[in-house]
Amino acid sequence: MSKVEKDEISGTDTTGHEWDGIKELDTPMPRWWLWTFYATIVWAIGYWIVMPAWPLISDHTRGMLGYSSRANVEQELAAVEESRADVLKALRETELAEVKDNQELYQFALTGGRSHFAVNCSQCHGSGAQGGPGFPNLNDDDWLWGGSVDDIYQTIQYGIRSDHEDTRVGNMPAFLKDEILERDQVSDVTEYVLSLSQEGRDAEAVARGKEVFANECASCHGENAKGGRDFGAPNLADAIWFYGGDKETIYKTIANGRANVMPAWEQRLDDAVIRQISLYVHSLGGGE
Ligand code: HEC
Ligand code: HEC
Incomplete structure (x- = not known):
C-alpha cells in the first residue's frame, strides 16, 4: 500500500513505500547540490557552443573560438x-x-x-x-x-x-655460379683468404689460391688483399668480416657473389x- 505521510522523527515526507513496517523517507536534494547540477548543464551547453564538441558524419562542430590542438x-x-x-x-x-x-x-x-x-x-x-x-x-x-x-x-x-x-657501385662477382672459376679453385682461394688472418692453413692449397687471387681478385681487393675503396671491396687481411669469416661463408661469398644494398x-x-x-x-x- 502506498500512502504519503509525514515522518515524526525527521519531519520529512515518506515516499509512501513501506516494507515490513520500514518506511522510505523522501528527503529532497540539498539546494547547493541542485544548483551545482544546473550550473554544469549550463556550462556544458556553453562549452558546446564555443569549443569543438560534437562529432558529425565527416567532421565535427568547430566551436566559436576556433580552438584546435592540431x-x-x-x-x-x-x-x-x-x-x-x-x-x-x-x-x-x-x-x-x-x-x-x-x-x-x-x-x-x-x-x-x-x-x-x-x-x-x-x-x-x-x-x-x-x-x-x-x-x-x-x-x-x-x-x-x-x-x-x-x-x-x-x-x-x-x-x-x-x-x-x-650511387656507389662495385660488385663481388659470383665466381662459381658464373663459371669464372672451378670448384677446386674456389676452395683454394678460400684457403688463401683464410691464411691472411689465420695460421696453420693447408700450405699447398694456399699457394695455389694465391695464384688465383693474383689473377682474379687483386684487381678489386688489392695486391695484398687490403681492400679497394673504389669498388667497396673489403680488406680481407684484417680478420674483420663483413659477411662472415668462417670457411663456409667465405666459400659461399666467392662462389655466389655478394651485392648488398644501402x-x-x-x-x-x-x-x-x-x-x-x-x-x-x-x-x-x-x-x-
Ligand atoms: C669486381 C671487383 C671484385 C672482384 C674481382 C673480387 N671481389 Fe670480392 N668483393 C668485392 C666487393 C665489392 C665486395 C663487397 C660486396 C658487398 O659489399 O656486398 C667483395 C667481398 C668479398 C668478400 C667478403 C668479405 C667479408 O668481409 O665478408 C670476400 C671473402 C671476397 N670478396 C673475396 C674475393 C675473392 C677471393 C676474389 C677472387 C676470386 C674476389 N673477391 C674478387 C669486389 C670484388
Ligand atoms: C636497408 C638497410 C640499410 C639502411 C636503412 C641503412 N643502411 Fe647503411 N648500409 C647498408 C648496407 C647493406 C651497407 C653495405 C653496402 C655494401 O655492401 O657496401 C651499408 C653501408 C653503409 C655505409 C658505408 C660503410 C663503409 O664501410 O664504407 C655507411 C657510412 C652507412 N651505411 C651509413 C648509413 C646511415 C647513416 C644510414 C641512415 C641514414 C644507413 N646507412 C641506413 C644498409 C643500410
Missing part, C-alpha cells in the same frame, strides 16, 4: 623550426670537415644526428651502429667506401648499389639532416 602543435613546431633555421642554415653552408671548429654547431649536429640515426639507420646498422652480417659496423675504423666525413656523406646521400644515378637518402632527408647524421657517424670512433 593547429597549436603546428604553431609550436613552426616556432621550433624557426628558432633552428639559423643553425640549420649554418650547417648546410659550412664545409663538413670544418663544422668541428664551431663547437656549438658541432654539438647540435651530433645530438640531431644521433636521433635521426636511430629513426632511419638503426634497423639495418643496429642501434649502436654495430652492424651485423651483411651490414657494416660503423664504429670501427674498417671502411668499405671511406671513413672521412665527406666519404660518409657521399655514401649516405647516394647509397650503395641503390637506385640513385650517383639505400640513397638524398631525396628522403633534408640536406641538413644528412649532414648531421654524417657528422654523428664520423664521430662514432672510426672517423678518418
Whole structure:
C-alpha cells in the first residue's frame, strides 16, 4: 500500500513505500547540490557552443573560438623550426670537415644526428651502429667506401648499389655460379683468404689460391688483399668480416657473389639532416 505521510522523527515526507513496517523517507536534494547540477548543464551547453564538441558524419562542430590542438602543435613546431633555421642554415653552408671548429654547431649536429640515426639507420646498422652480417659496423675504423666525413656523406646521400644515378657501385662477382672459376679453385682461394688472418692453413692449397687471387681478385681487393675503396671491396687481411669469416661463408661469398644494398637518402632527408647524421657517424670512433 502506498500512502504519503509525514515522518515524526525527521519531519520529512515518506515516499509512501513501506516494507515490513520500514518506511522510505523522501528527503529532497540539498539546494547547493541542485544548483551545482544546473550550473554544469549550463556550462556544458556553453562549452558546446564555443569549443569543438560534437562529432558529425565527416567532421565535427568547430566551436566559436576556433580552438584546435592540431593547429597549436603546428604553431609550436613552426616556432621550433624557426628558432633552428639559423643553425640549420649554418650547417648546410659550412664545409663538413670544418663544422668541428664551431663547437656549438658541432654539438647540435651530433645530438640531431644521433636521433635521426636511430629513426632511419638503426634497423639495418643496429642501434649502436654495430652492424651485423651483411651490414657494416660503423664504429670501427674498417671502411668499405671511406671513413672521412665527406666519404660518409657521399655514401649516405647516394647509397650503395641503390637506385640513385650517383650511387656507389662495385660488385663481388659470383665466381662459381658464373663459371669464372672451378670448384677446386674456389676452395683454394678460400684457403688463401683464410691464411691472411689465420695460421696453420693447408700450405699447398694456399699457394695455389694465391695464384688465383693474383689473377682474379687483386684487381678489386688489392695486391695484398687490403681492400679497394673504389669498388667497396673489403680488406680481407684484417680478420674483420663483413659477411662472415668462417670457411663456409667465405666459400659461399666467392662462389655466389655478394651485392648488398644501402639505400640513397638524398631525396628522403633534408640536406641538413644528412649532414648531421654524417657528422654523428664520423664521430662514432672510426672517423678518418
Ligand atoms: C636497408 C638497410 C640499410 C639502411 C636503412 C641503412 N643502411 Fe647503411 N648500409 C647498408 C648496407 C647493406 C651497407 C653495405 C653496402 C655494401 O655492401 O657496401 C651499408 C653501408 C653503409 C655505409 C658505408 C660503410 C663503409 O664501410 O664504407 C655507411 C657510412 C652507412 N651505411 C651509413 C648509413 C646511415 C647513416 C644510414 C641512415 C641514414 C644507413 N646507412 C641506413 C644498409 C643500410
Ligand atoms: C669486381 C671487383 C671484385 C672482384 C674481382 C673480387 N671481389 Fe670480392 N668483393 C668485392 C666487393 C665489392 C665486395 C663487397 C660486396 C658487398 O659489399 O656486398 C667483395 C667481398 C668479398 C668478400 C667478403 C668479405 C667479408 O668481409 O665478408 C670476400 C671473402 C671476397 N670478396 C673475396 C674475393 C675473392 C677471393 C676474389 C677472387 C676470386 C674476389 N673477391 C674478387 C669486389 C670484388
